[in-house]
Amino acid sequence: MADFPLQGDSKVKTSKALSWLLRHGAAKEGLELLPGGWAKLDDVLKKPKFKRVTVQDIEEVVISCPKQRFGLKEEDGVYYIKANQGHSIQVEDPELTEITLEDRVLEVVHGTYYRHWPSIKEQGLSRMNRTHIHFAPGLPGDSAVISGMRTSCQLYIWINLPKALEDGYKFYKSANNVILCPGNEEGFLPPKYFAKVTDKRTGENRL
Known part of the structure; x- marks a missing residue:
């Protein structure tokens, strides 16, 4: 067990x-994941990568995470932790x-890079190996944007949310304000739901 708080790289x-x-x-x-994606923190700390990590260390990681990636709670003296979004495994x-x-x-905005645009323009956005496509409720720097988009993204894809919802696509909001969509049966949100695609550097609409 660590005798001092985690620092920097740790x-x-x-x-x-x-x-x-x-x-x-x-x-x-x-590791058993309970409904909601929660795991007992004691079970997490038994894993080899956490053998020198304490409950206090985990609390500090959760509290200090600027993207609010994790949830932590205590029930009847037992601590539980979960990832708020970003899963590639199915969570009940x-x-x-x-x-x-x-x-x-x-x-509803998805951030991406120039190199991905040709395939996205042709096929749409893909959830890849995850359970959802990730979006932010604005652009990096906006007060509502905690996570959901890297600041290094070069293109912003704005979604026509009402049209997608009317056509039966499901959208959800996570605890850290990331907007999530599982896409269609193949895991895609087709390009017809793109309202505009703006270049971060020039402001040009690429649609």
Whole structure:
């Protein structure tokens, strides 16, 4: 057990290890995920990558994460932790809030890079190996944007949310305000739902 709080690189490594375990590696590591994606923190800390990590260290990682990637709670003296979004593994009852036409969601934006645009323009956005396509409720720097888009993205794809909802696509909001869509049966959101695609550098609309 660590006798002092995690610092610098150690905190980053712990955060990355938590992200991988809770989003992707639970089954491989034999970690039970409860409904909502919650895992007992004691079970997490028994894994080799966390052998020198304490409950206090985990609390610091959760609190200090600018993207609010994790949830942490205590029930009857037992701590539980979860990843708020970003899973490639199926989670029972992931505790997402479904977005409807009545909700006042004004912006749904996906950030990407020049190299991906040709395939996205042709096929649409793909959830890839994850359970959802990720969007932000605005652009990096906006007060509502906690996570959901890298600041290094070169293109912003704005979604016509009402049209997609009317056509039966499901959208959800996570605890850290990331907007999520599972796409169609193949995991895609087709290009016809793109309202505009702006170049971060020039402001040009690429549609």
